[in-house]
Amino acid sequence: MSEFVTRRSVLAGAGAGAALTTLPISMVTLAFGGEREDFTFTYISDAHIQQIKGASFVRNWDQGLKRAVAEANLVRPESDFVIFGGDLAQLGKREELDHGAEMLSKLKGRLHAVMGEHDYYLDLGDYWSKLYGPHYYSFDHKGVHFVVLNSILTSEQWTFHRWPTAEQRMLEMAGLDNPNGSPFMVGDKQRKWLANDLAKLDKKTPLVVFSHSPLQKIYKGWNFWTDDAEEVQALLAPFDSVNVIYGHVHQIQYNQIGNISFNSVMATAWPWPYPQSYAQAESHLPVLTIPMNRADPFFERDATGWQLIDMGSGRVTARYQLWDNDQRTVAFDHKAGHPVDVAYQEPTQRRLPQNQY
Amino acid sequence: MAVRKRAATMLAAMLSLSNAGFANVGFAGVAVAEPLGLPPVPIPPDNPQSSDKIALGNRLFHDLRFSSDGAVACATCHKDDHAFTDSPLRTSEGIRASDGIGKKTGTRNAPTIINSAYFTTLFWDGRSASLEDQSQHPFLNPVEMGLATHEPILAIARTDPFYVELFKKAFGKTGDGVTMEEVKKAIAAYERTIVSADSPFDHWRFGHQENAISEAAKRGFEVFVGQGRCVSCHVIEQDQALFTDNRFHNIGVGINRAQFDVPRLSAEFLTAKAKGADVDKAVLTDPKTSELGRFAVTDQFDVIGAFKTPTLRNVAVTAPYMHDGSLRTLKDVVKHYNNGGRSEGDPAQVNDYLSGGIRPLNLTEQQMDDLVAFMETLTTPAYFGAKTR
Amino acid sequence: MLRSTLLLALGLATIGATATRADEFTKTDIERYQKEFDLVAAKGRELWTSGALGTNGVACAQCHPNAANTHPETYPKFQKQLGKVAQLFEMVNWCIRNPLQGANLAPDDPRMTALVSYITFERRGVKLAPGQH
Numbered sequence: 001m002s003e004f005v006t007r008r009s010v011l012a013g014a015g016a017g018a019a020l021t022t023l024p025i026s027m028v029t030l031a032f033g034g035e036r037e038d039f040t041f042t043y044i045s046d047a048h049i050q051q052i053k054g055a056s057f058v059r060n061w062d063q064g065l066k067r068a069v070a071e072a073n074l075v076r077p078e079s080d081f082v083i084f085g086g087d088l089a090q091l092g093k094r095e096e097l098d099h100g101a102e103m104l105s106k107l108k109g110r111l112h113a114v115m116g117e118h119d120y121y122l123d124l125g126d127y128w129s130k131l132y133g134p135h136y137y138s139f140d141h142k143g144v145h146f147v148v149l150n151s152i153l154t155s156e157q158w159t160f161h162r163w164p165t166a167e168q169r170m171l172e173m174a175g176l177d178n179p180n181g182s183p184f185m186v187g188d189k190q191r192k193w194l195a196n197d198l199a200k201l202d203k204k205t206p207l208v209v210f211s212h213s214p215l216q217k218i219y220k221g222w223n224f225w226t227d228d229a230e231e232v233q234a235l236l237a238p239f240d241s242v243n244v245i246y247g248h249v250h251q252i253q254y255n256q257i258g259n260i261s262f263n264s265v266m267a268t269a270w271p272w273p274y275p276q277s278y279a280q281a282e283s284h285l286p287v288l289t290i291p292m293n294r295a296d297p298f299f300e301r302d303a304t305g306w307q308l309i310d311m312g313s314g315r316v317t318a319r320y321q322l323w324d325n326d327q328r329t330v331a332f333d334h335k336a337g338h339p340v341d342v343a344y345q346e347p348t349q350r351r352l353p354q355n356q357y
Numbered sequence: 358m359a360v361r362k363r364a365a366t367m368l369a370a371m372l373s374l375s376n377a378g379f380a381n382v383g384f385a386g387v388a389v390a391e392p393l394g395l396p397p398v399p400i401p402p403d404n405p406q407s408s409d410k411i412a413l414g415n416r417l418f419h420d421l422r423f424s425s426d427g428a429v430a431c432a433t434c435h436k437d438d439h440a441f442t443d444s445p446l447r448t449s450e451g452i453r454a455s456d457g458i459g460k461k462t463g464t465r466n467a468p469t470i471i472n473s474a475y476f477t478t479l480f481w482d483g484r485s486a487s488l489e490d491q492s493q494h495p496f497l498n499p500v501e502m503g504l505a506t507h508e509p510i511l512a513i514a515r516t517d518p519f520y521v522e523l524f525k526k527a528f529g530k531t532g533d534g535v536t537m538e539e540v541k542k543a544i545a546a547y548e549r550t551i552v553s554a555d556s557p558f559d560h561w562r563f564g565h566q567e568n569a570i571s572e573a574a575k576r577g578f579e580v581f582v583g584q585g586r587c588v589s590c591h592v593i594e595q596d597q598a599l600f601t602d603n604r605f606h607n608i609g610v611g612i613n614r615a616q617f618d619v620p621r622l623s624a625e626f627l628t629a630k631a632k633g634a635d636v637d638k639a640v641l642t643d644p645k646t647s648e649l650g651r652f653a654v655t656d657q658f659d660v661i662g663a664f665k666t667p668t669l670r671n672v673a674v675t676a677p678y679m680h681d682g683s684l685r686t687l688k689d690v691v692k693h694y695n696n697g698g699r700s701e702g703d704p705a706q707v708n709d710y711l712s713g714g715i716r717p718l719n720l721t722e723q724q725m726d727d728l729v730a731f732m733e734t735l736t737t738p739a740y741f742g743a744k745t746r
Numbered sequence: 747m748l749r750s751t752l753l754l755a756l757g758l759a760t761i762g763a764t765a766t767r768a769d770e771f772t773k774t775d776i777e778r779y780q781k782e783f784d785l786v787a788a789k790g791r792e793l794w795t796s797g798a799l800g801t802n803g804v805a806c807a808q809c810h811p812n813a814a815n816t817h818p819e820t821y822p823k824f825q826k827q828l829g830k831v832a833q834l835f836e837m838v839n840w841c842i843r844n845p846l847q848g849a850n851l852a853p854d855d856p857r858m859t860a861l862v863s864y865i866t867f868e869r870r871g872v873k874l875a876p877g878q879h
Contacts, residue, residue, distance in 0.1 A: 052802050059716065060804075060845065070709035071658045074620055076627075175795055177811035222811055270808065273815035279872050280812070297809075297845065298589040298827045301713030323659050324713060356879065357815065582829045584843070593829040 037142045042075070042109070043307040043318075044068045045085025045247035046267030048118065049100040057099055060300045061090070064268035065103045068306040071321065073108050075308065080141065082109050084132075085247035085265050086116025086152070086212035092170050094127055101131050112139070116212045116247065117152035117184070117223075122170040124159075125150075136190055138197050144206045144311055147197065151186045151211040151226055152248075158182040176222045176272070183220060184213040185227040194235055206314030207242040214246045216255060216262060219275035219283035224249050236260055241314035251303075252320060254330050255286035256338030262286070263309075263318045263330060263339060271295050271303035277357055290344045292320075292328065293353040299324040326351070391552070392737075394559030396597050398474045398549050404489065404542045406549060409527035414547025416519065417540060423496055423510045425503035426452045431495065431544070434467040440674040441470040441551060444745035447682030451501040461500040464640065464647035466682035469675045471740070472668050474549040477603045481664045481680040482651045484636060488545035493537055494637050501641070507537050514540060553670060553737035554598075561734070563596060570734045577731025580724050585694070587728075589714060590666045600670055600735070605651045605663035606712040609698030610679045612662030615648040616708035619661060622649060627656065647681070661710040673733045674743040687729045695720045783863060786856075790864025793857055800846025806861075809845065813868040820878040831877075834862060 047065040050058040072082065084104060089096035097119065104111060113132035115125060125135050135150040153159070154173075162182075163169040172180050186194075198207075209215065215232055218224035226232065236242045242260040250272035253264040274291055275283030295303035301323035310317040315332035316339075322328065333340045344350050391397050400406060417423075419432045434449040435441045443449060449467040450460035465481055473479065479491035495501040496510060504510070514520045515535050524535045527543060558578075561569035570578075582588045591600045615622065622645055629639065630653075639646045640653050651660035664680045678684040684693060684700065693700045697717035698707045707715075720728070771779075794813065797805040810816055821834040828836060835853045838861055842848040851858040 050803060058802050058804060063711070063713070066709050067711075070619075074623055074658060076624060175807060175811075177807060178795075273810065275814075277814045278812045279869050296589075296826070297841070298586070299713040300716075300845070321658065327657070327659075586844070588829040589827050592826075595824060595830050 038310065038312040039080045039142050040308055040310050042072045042079040042082040042107075043085060043245065043265050043309050044072065044082065044104075044107075044268060045114075045265045045306075046087045046116070046250055046269055047084075047100050047103075048087055048090045048267065048269035049096045049103075050090035051093055051095050051099075055095075057096070058090075061269040062099075062103070064270075064301060064304050065100065067301065067323065068268045068321075069103055069106050072306060073106070079109055079308065082107050082111045083210055083245075084111060084113040085210065085245075086114045087118040087247065087267075087269075088113075088116070089119050091167075091174060092119055092122030092127075097127055097131060112146075112148060112210075114148050114210045114212055114247070115150040115152060117173050118170075120150070120152060121159075121173040122166050136193065142311075144208055144314070145198075145201055147194065147207065147209045149186055149190060149194070149209060149211045149215075149232075151213040151215060151232075151246075152184045153187045153190075154182040154184060181223060183225050183227045184223055186211075186215075186232050187228070191228065191231055191235065194232070198235060198239075201239075203238055204240050206311070207236060207239045208311070208316070209236065209242065209244045211244060211246045212248050214249065214253070214262065214264070215244050216257070216286075218249075218253070218285060219281070221278070221281050221283075222272075222275060224275060224283075233257060233260060243316040245309065245316065245318075252292040252328060252330070253286060253289045254318075254339040254341075255288055261316060261332055261339050263316055265307050265318070266292075266303075266305040266320060266322065268304050268306060274357065288338060288340070288345075290341045290350065291354050291357065292322065293326045293351065294357050295325065326353075392554035392559070394554035394556070394563050394598050395472070395475070395552065396599075398552055400549065401487065401489075404545060406546055407527060409523055410543050410546035411550055413520070413523040413527050414543035414545065416523075417514075417544050418547055420513075422513055423502060423504070424452055425505075428452065429502050431492075434501075435470050438743060439745050440671050440740045440743040442675050442745065443467050444674070444676055444743075447677050449501065451498070452503040461503070463498075463500040464642070464644045465680050466677060468667060469671060470548055470551045471553050471737075472551070472599075472670050474552055475599055475668070476601070476665070478665065482640065482654050483605060483665050484640075484654045488548050489541040492541045492544040492548075498637060498641055507540075510540060511535065511537065553739060556670065556735050556737050558731070558734040559598070562593075562598070571730060573727045573730040574734045575731075576724075577727035577729070580720065580728045581731055584720060584724065585691075585718060585728055586714065586716075587694075591669050600668040601666045603666065605660050605665050606714065607650065607660070607662040607708070607710050608664075608694070608715050609662075609703070609707050609711055610664075610683060610693065610700070611648045611681045612650070612708045612710065613699055613703040615645060615662075616704065616706075616710075618645065619649075619708075619710070622646070623652065623661065626653060630656075644681075650680070658710070662708060663710075663712070669732060669735050671736050671740050671743075673736050674740050674745045676745060687732050688725065691720070691725045691728050694718060695725060786860050787863040787867040790860035790862070790867075793861055794864055799842050799851075799857070800848030802847045804846050806841065806846075813865045816865050816869070817878075818862070818866045818869050819872045820875050823877045823879065834865070838862065838865075 048061050049065065050061055052058060072079070088100040115128060115135050119125065119128050129135065136148055138145065138147045140146065163172060172178055175181065213226045214224055215226045216229050217226070237258055237260070240259060244260055244262045245265060246262065247265050247267070249264050250267035250270060251264065251274060252266065255262040275285055292303055303322065303325050305320055305322040307321060308319040310319065317329065317331040320328040329342045330339050331342050332338070344354065419430050421428055421430045423430060429452050434443045436443055448465055449463040451463065452461055454461050468481065473488065479485040479488060485491035485494065493507065496504050496507060514524065515532055521531065524530050524539055528539045530539055557569045560566045582593065590602050590604070590606060592598065592602050593600070626639070626646055626649060630636065636653050641647070646653060648662060650663045652658070652663070673687065676685060678690050684690045689700065694715070695718045698711050698715040793799060795805050795807040797803045799806070818834050822831050824830070825832040825837055827840055835858055838858065839850045843850060
């Protein structure tokens, strides 16, 4: 559930002692004796628009994206920009990308897009580029340096020589639990580019990296994984405050590694189980993470949603707008030095639907 | 007296269902055992039931003097012999309009009091957290009783001999000790006795009487828990059926036609609210604001156009349906759901904020009729004769 | 009559004397039976990822990778979406009808057997907890 932010609701929240570490720009112009403006951007991800046949698409996923776009447009004051976090299509088809792009086009505000594996492996991002431009790039906004990585690449062998057709390749990569899949990576070329891109920056510049895969090693069986995570993290480590925001996992996750905070975003399409619910494998879900509330499958939108991301003092607050579910806010706790769920991090505050999966 | 007559009617009705499983039914309708198909009525610890409170609440509920024109009581829109609704009116009518012509009309369909004791929030948008809290608001609403303050009520409560005696017996309070707290508690205590189950459905499902409902209704039950997908919100469980999940859902009624106005409406509403506008008054007097549903109460996008799941018990006698009374018959309701949350006259596209539980159902005509037949078995015999047409 | 009965009894006793007892099986049998199951579970895996069980191409695996979050060990249990205490196959059918927009499979349909085999296979080793929500 998301809140229509007004002066009154913000003041009410502050009065109640809520841990609002960042506030949208029109509420507070400078925070924490700040040198930078605080601002908010919208994050919508993992739409998985799936074609059934011709002009008919899986209604369930269509509804999710439509609702996220409609609600994002209601936010006042308006967000600075919108990020689409990847996996717009399910099987990378033009029809799917077009149908998704049409829905995204209703968004007010500037859109930046991140590549997902479901967008990439049919034509290696060719049509995607026509819609949304380069696969990796960077931009600056109000003193923050934003980097978009294409972190769902894999080995040359698997990409070019393993499969007889592009369709087959896409199908194989589309199965999350497919043993024939291949681990994601950022790759040499992009890491070189990243090193270069970051070289000119002051180490005090807040960094935000948008990635589809987690840039961590969480669970290989479901490709909640970036093979060169350590190398990428090493490139980010010299900076004072780094935030990685990633999609792909369709669930709430957050973590801290050194100076790097990690926040996942939700899918608009469907939720995924937490890896520890797979009895036959070991996973490494960050211990910090308090799971989202367990979903009721009757309500298609349960445990799906979109996000408002606040930037304040170079740190991220993720406000998860979950439909039919508990709203969640994960904010950087400066004392603890890592992200915390503002309501549920305390063990005594946790609710049964977060534990009983 | 009205109270005794009420109790006698209820008693007779209950006793006429000989295998209803009642332990003892006390005077003034204080049923000790819950009817077949319902759990025990939740009673808050700070307002236990007593026959004095119930008698008091009964009178307060029916008292026309608590309105600006002396002609409106709770029972005006929640009529006893209309299954506690004002069927067949679409939306409620309160005090006389200021020009003397007709009555002031609200925006919402008066829900039945029957089984309201099982709701965790009251009103279509859940803006009251208890029966006690709910009871105070209609008195002050310009389209209902139209009083400026509760003072006229208290003036009568503290001086009318009937009330003086009962407030003393029920609460041990007299004179200025009688406040709206006691009034609210009494009304709530009365409402907690308006409970009904023991319908043909209950006898079939929980009483295991194979012949209690028709074959069509049995088929309709299968649709209800199967292809119709009704059971997840209109809850039936293994040994009881509340028929409500006490949650709020946007099912496309009203909001479909207002969908293009939502951005403007929501912004306007919130500005007004920030300036101190009263939600209770706004939602009942302005039809467009009414369509925002629970959003008007919580300011959360998740519940734009969302309204509380009503119970389906006695639904056959509580037409018309939905928060705006826009669906006249049960068949109309079923068609609305079958279409995935839209009715005739709605725009082609359902609104973007539609609940994730609503989708086209592809029911056949037969299945829809069976579903209606099923819903008609949910009426308690005491209300078979409700004058709702 | 008595003579033929006696002969019959003798004949049966003779047969009985040669070796067969109760449920006799060898190690090879066990391995063969296990393979039968594995084949069916593999078929279940195929159905799980195929998207062919419904009418909209959605596959079980899209929401339940490796059959996670199906919790076969908790069935039978009260299932909110069905309004009663139900068995695993009934919930599988609910999913086929609803997110997959398909039609029920009979409980003993070979495809249902395959699906349930796959689901339980992926959950092997987990303690039974019938009735747990």
